[in-house]
Every structure is written in structure tokens, then in C-alpha cells.
Amino acid sequence: MNRHVKLRRNEENMTKIGIIGAMELEVEQLKQEMTVTSVIKKAGMDFFEGNLNGADAVIVRCGIGKVNAALCVQILADVFQVSHVINTGVAGSLNAKLDIGDILISKDALHHDMDTTIFGYQPGEVPQMGFREFTADERMMALAKEACEKVNPDIHVMYGRVVSGDQFISSKEVKERLITQFQGDCAEMEGASIAHGAYLNSLPFVIIRAISDKADDSAEMDYPTFEAAAARHSAALVKEMVKGILP
Template identity: 55%
Template sequence: MKRLGIIGAMDEEVHILKGMMQDVSVETIASMEFNKGLFHGKEIVVVRSGIGKVNAAICTQILVDRYHVDAVVNTGVAGSLRNEIDIADIVLSTDAQQHDMDATGFGYDLGIIPRMERSVFEADRALLELAQSVCAEVIPEVGVHTGRVISGDQFISDGKKKEELVSNFDAYCTEMEGAAIAQTAYLNNLPFLIIRAISDKADHSAEMTYSEFEEIAIKNTVKLLSEFIKRI
């Protein structure tokens, strides 16, 4: 692999990685700052996309068209959708789907994108297996889970909404960008992986726990990514 793209929605999710890069050149496109440089001799492009699916999709397409990345990794935090997935645990995506794509008025199931051959986008198996291996070595004390990531333009902080997501989607966590990155990657035949650290339980306590545990969660993903990039 010649060049890896790494997307985080917020500065907090990428600033540590940016600080560890060497020979960095910076370019601003579509109000997004693309940081191209070396990380342990590997060429990477790190970018803060901004929050939400539109920003994430635009960012991914720029990585494809301008930087010709060979794969993309989405990193950041997420809300847990399962009791066994605790705060500061890691979720690695097997696939991703939008939970707020709603064409049920036309007879489609919730989450299905009309007139597309698929609505659930599979992560790259080799990237997933590498991430699993690295997790076992560098963060053995952290719970690591592998499953579906769902995304929507909503911060989930309501128990009723969480129950709806759990009943409609066989998902492990919810956030606001990953499925858009996955769909864009799929359309470009680009390997992808979503790596999310759990910052909250996606319920009434989400706002409080997010603020308290976001930093801890991000540090876990940085440990993982640092070794992941070395081996890619």
C-alpha cells in the first residue's frame, strides 16, 4: 500500500496523529485541511472532515481524486448499542449502514438506499484482520468488538431512539460519518475500515459521559492506529 487516508470528524480525533507525522505538507480543499506526510516511513493523509455524512463523503472523494489513496480508515468516537460494549472499548467495522436513510414510504425497509444494489457496505477483510491483530498486542486491556457500524446525522442521546436503532439494525455502535465514508469508498472500489472508540452509551447519559470519556476513548484509537499504520 502506497498511501493511506485517515479521516476523523473532529480535531480531537486527529490532532495527536498529525503531531506524530513528519515531512508534512498541508493543503486546504473544501474548507478541509489535508495533512500529507510520513508516519514511521509510511505515507498517510490525515484530515478532519467535519461532522456529518455530507462532510465525510466529500472528504473521502477528495482523498480519492486528489490524493489517490489506496485505502481509507475512519477513526473517532461512537455510542455503544450493546450492553457488553463498554465506554472506552473499541469497535472495528465488519460493515456499515445509514440508519437515517428512510424510503419506507416507497415500500423499502429502513436503511435501504433506493436504486442501489446494496445499502450495507462491507469493510476490507485484510484491514479488519490487521486491526484485530494489532489490538490484541498493543491494547490487550481494552475490549475490542467486531461488527456493524451505523451512521446518521444525529447524536443519539435518547433511550427511546437507541431502542429503535437496536430493534431495526444489527449494529454495535452508532456515529455520524462512517457509513457515508463506506458508501463513497464502495463507489470508488476503495478498501475501508471504521475504527471507533466508545465514548458513551447512546442514551440519556450520553451527553455527560461523552464529555468525560472522549479523551480516554481517543487515546485508545491512537495507540491502535500508530501500530496499525506501521504494519500496513
């Protein structure tokens, strides 16, 4: 069977959800709750294929950084023919309304470390794309928020902008620049690349970020303390959410 027939069959008859976390902590709980049918290794990543809460899914730890994240999306598209992409994990807050333990659901994402302004592009705009922000799927956004309100009723959840770059944000000066220049609500290291890859493959996506630190001078202290709890809350949200994506 050729790839085009596989893709048509996927589009018409099935939903398969690609779930990406950068670190093992961000996906280990989901893998434990998944009925795994196969594990395939590609580009140094282990792709766990099976059923999660009634949905066909592929769960993978992509590794840290934008290159790893982009490679991961392309493998999910080419090898597993996923129909949707969810990126779950933690992030630093850039918005005073987002405190540690809160959850942000992406309305869009952009690369804060892309700078070709000398050629007339906006800060963060990838040349020749024609736009700067990669917009999340509205239905997936709504499903994520509903799922969070159900399984994490005591946690504040909101929509916002994810800004990504290959750096851990831990200074007030950099934080203020990301707020002023990009109107970012949270900062992390993979989301925009996952959004970028999903866009290029015409895959609906959403990014879910539990806030683990304030992305300032306290970040190094806060991050280890709150990372585990933040990841648990995101995992509970994703497990509930996948039911709503089913046709």
C-alpha cells in the first residue's frame, strides 16, 4: 500500500493523536496509562504506539530544544500518519496572571530567538513564511480547557501565547524583552517548533503548558520544586482531552 493511500485512509477513517513531551517526566505518566502495542525507535526517540483512554495515540519524548521537537513532528507525520498533535509539558510564566501551578493552553506560538529584522522581517518571523505566529486549532484549544476544568478543577487555566527558543529563561531582563517584544504569556524551548512542524504538515495542534517557574531570577530555584506536580496536571488534562478528539 503506498503512502498516499495510507494518508487518505487516515484522514477518512481514523484519528491518531501524536503526544509529545520534551522530558521523560512529561510523558511517563501517560505511557503508564497507555495500552502499548508497539515501540518504534527513530532518530534516537522511542515512539510508544497504542491506546490511551479509548484513543489511538503515539506518545514520545522528543528531547529538549527546537531541533529535536521539529524532527519529532516530522516522524509522527511521516511514519505514524498522526491526525492531531498535542504538546504537553512545563514552561516559565511571562504573564502576571499565570502563577506557578497554573496551566496555559496555546492560542498561538512563535520563535523568540528568530531574528532576521535586518531584512525587514518582524522579530520572531521565519523568513518567507509570510506570518510570525503559528495558530493553534480552536477545537483542540476548547477541548483542552474543558478537560482541564474537569480533571484539575482547582487549577487556573487560560489561553495565551507560547514563545520558544533554545534557552532557559532565568533573568528578569530577558523576561521583560519577551513580554514587550512578543507579548508572550509563557516561555519554553519546544512549542513553536512543534507548531511550525504541525503547520507545514497541515496537522491541527495545541500546546499545553503547566507553569513551573516565573522565568526570572527565581527560576532555577522554583523549577525543580514544581516541575513534577506541573507535569502531573498536564498529563491528567491530556488523558481526559483525547476522548473529545475522537470522531
